[in-house]
Amino acid sequence: xxxxSRVGAYTHLTPDDLEPPxxxxxxxxxxxxxxxxxxxxDLLPPGGGGTVLDLGSGSGAAAAAMAQAGAARVHGVDxxxxxxxxAERHYASPDGRVTFAxxxxxxxxxRELLATAPGPLPRPLxxxxxxxxxxxxxxxxxxxxxxSGGTDGLKWAGPIIGHARTLGADLGLTIGSYSTxxxxxxxxxxxxxxxxxxxxxxxxxxxxxxxxxxxxxALEERGEAVLWRSGPDxxxxxxxxxxxxxxxxxxxxxxxxxxxxxLRTAARSATTRLETLDAPDAAPPPWPVRVLDLPPATTRHxx
Numbered sequence: 001x002x003x004x005s006r007v008g009a010y011t012h013l014t015p016d017d018l019e020p021p022x023x024x025x026x027x028x029x030x031x032x033x034x035x036x037x038x039x040x041x042d043l044l045p046p047g048g049g050g051t052v053l054d055l056g057s058g059s060g061a062a063a064a065a066m067a068q069a070g071a072a073r074v075h076g077v078d079x080x081x082x083x084x085x086x087a088e089r090h091y092a093s094p095d096g097r098v099t100f101a102x103x104x105x106x107x108x109x110x111r112e113l114l115a116t117a118p119g120p121l122p123r124p125l126x127x128x129x130x131x132x133x134x135x136x137x138x139x140x141x142x143x144x145x146x147x148s149g150g151t152d153g154l155k156w157a158g159p160i161i162g163h164a165r166t167l168g169a170d171l172g173l174t175i176g177s178y179s180t181x182x183x184x185x186x187x188x189x190x191x192x193x194x195x196x197x198x199x200x201x202x203x204x205x206x207x208x209x210x211x212x213x214x215x216x217x218a219l220e221e222r223g224e225a226v227l228w229r230s231g232p233d234x235x236x237x238x239x240x241x242x243x244x245x246x247x248x249x250x251x252x253x254x255x256x257x258x259x260x261x262x263l264r265t266a267a268r269s270a271t272t273r274l275e276t277l278d279a280p281d282a283a284p285p286p287w288p289v290r291v292l293d294l295p296p297a298t299t300r301h302x303x
Contacts, residue, residue: 028301039172042243060087127164128172131156135215153179178225199241201292
């Protein structure tokens, strides 16, 4: 039977990774970064190896941590010039194991994405991304592109999933529990993937989202978003890391209802350990679930 496990500290990020970059256009959200590394690690071959193509690689901390977690090769693509300079300066490796390139993955073809790497990317390949996923009104989205996921939070999911499918890669995708998770699961299944493992991390709303909660609250009212209201913060959500394998046609895909049920069960919890997942009346999840109960970050930088 799939299990629920808990991790109470940062495992993949180093103390230096937890220091704010101090650059105006370098995204800094340690919990999101940590969860993205766990998702990639769930998809890498046992014992190490494989390549991760990290779309929207940001500061580069996740890419470097994925290499430490066992990936033989990691290549990040990001469309921010300042971000790219930071990543290359702090996380690119001299031996070429971790590299970065400038590019907008939502506009590039899969072939063009691969061509941004300085050399072939060995198989097996994992496409992973921790994209902007906050549902924001259009006027708010224009001022904070680093967190805006469009009106439903899934603006970037289509290109990410499409690249993974075309490249024949496994897929790691991070969303928010307010990013229409049922629809996210449907998109994943429709592309021929099955959810293999889920990682959850409770997180308070960021300051900008608290100031512009209209879309999030509207999605919650329609039953399309799950917020955490019974915990220590007035408004919080779950970062949801989805490790997805290509289905072989005989496996159950779907998972829309199961993912929503899992999040709603977690949302009844009073503590960051999400204790209701262990309640006797809780439906057992169909996949292994990892809960990250992380110390709150002193700084979160979105732009």
